[in-house]
Amino acid sequence: MFNKKENIFMSISKAVYSLIHRLKEENPDATVDEWEIHPASPCSGDVLDIAGRTDPGENIGMRVAFDISIPVVDNEYEHVFENIKIPGGSNSFMVRSQKVKDLNFIVRMFVDFKRSFEADNGVAEFFEKNVPAGNYEIVIKGTALEGEKIVRAEFVAMQTIKADDEGKFKHEYDTCSLPEGEFTVKIGKKEKIITLTP
Numbered sequence: 001m002f003n004k005k006e007n008i009f010m011s012i013s014k015a016v017y018s019l020i021h022r023l024k025e026e027n028p029d030a031t032v033d034e035w036e037i038h039p040a041s042p043c044s045g046d047v048l049d050i051a052g053r054t055d056p057g058e059n060i061g062m063r064v065a066f067d068i069s070i071p072v073v074d075n076e077y078e079h080v081f082e083n084i085k086i087p088g089g090s091n092s093f094m095v096r097s098q099k100v101k102d103l104n105f106i107v108r109m110f111v112d113f114k115r116s117f118e119a120d121n122g123v124a125e126f127f128e129k130n131v132p133a134g135n136y137e138i139v140i141k142g143t144a145l146e147g148e149k150i151v152r153a154e155f156v157a158m159q160t161i162k163a164d165d166e167g168k169f170k171h172e173y174d175t176c177s178l179p180e181g182e183f184t185v186k187i188g189k190k191e192k193i194i195t196l197t198p
Contacts, residue, residue: 030058032188035169043197044180048173052187056167059090064173065156066183070140077151078141084177085135090160092129098152099145100124106139107131161187 035052042048054060070077077100097103103124107113117124122145144151163169173185178196185192 027059030054030060030188032060032190035187035190037185037192037194040194041197042175042194044178045176048175048194050171050173050185050187052169053167054163054169054188056163056165058163058167059160060163060169060187061158062161062171062173063156063158063186064178064183065154065186066178066181067152067154068179070151070153072144072149072151075144075146076141077144078139079153081138081177083135084138085174086131086133087159088133089162090129091131091158092127093131093155093157094125094127095140096123096125096154097140097142098123098154099148100151101143101145103140103142106141108137108139109134 031054033053035050038049039046050062068079070079077097095103095105097119099122100119101124102119103117103126105115105117105126115126117126124142140153142151161169161171175196180196180198182193182195185194
């Protein structure tokens with residue numbers, strides 16, 4: 001269950017944001033030529049430069065995904081992401097916790113936005129789209145299944161990038177909110193695995 005006032009606040013914020021920015025969804029059929037990411041071996045906190053080519057004026061999707069292991073203490077798990085940067089434009093993100101009884105997702109903004117989900121066969125999932133751009137603190141927490149020592153949490157973030165009149169696209173991605181280790185970046189049908197080092 002969730003607090004109705006908190007849910008209404010987020011819904012209004014999203015509606016206003018969508019009206020102001022006239023969000024355009026990605027074209028799933030867009031053809032993306034080879035794209036590059038620099039630096040190829042980034043350190044935590046680096047800003048990645050992503051560039052490639054598609055059809056002129058096309059809206060393409062970029063997907064960033066990573067997993068983390070969260071220790072279980074007294075049958076509870078919790079992880080805090082500080083200074084998560086949500087980009088402008090059309091966006092979405094998903095959080096999936098495994099081997100859990102539930103998942104509580106909290107976004108700390110002007111007021112806390114909280115959603116709670118019961119697990120199905122040990123898996124609890126949260127999905128949201130078109131969140132207003134900004135820096136947020138995000139907390140995920142809940143109750144693990146009996147006897148579990150580690151909860152595996154998967155995060156997937158999507159955003160839309162617009163190409164220019166020549167079909168070129170460029171994007172900067174800040175890694176400050178990503179944990180050290182491997183994460184994947186997918187644009188078009190090509191996916192690259194990046195290792196973020198200390």
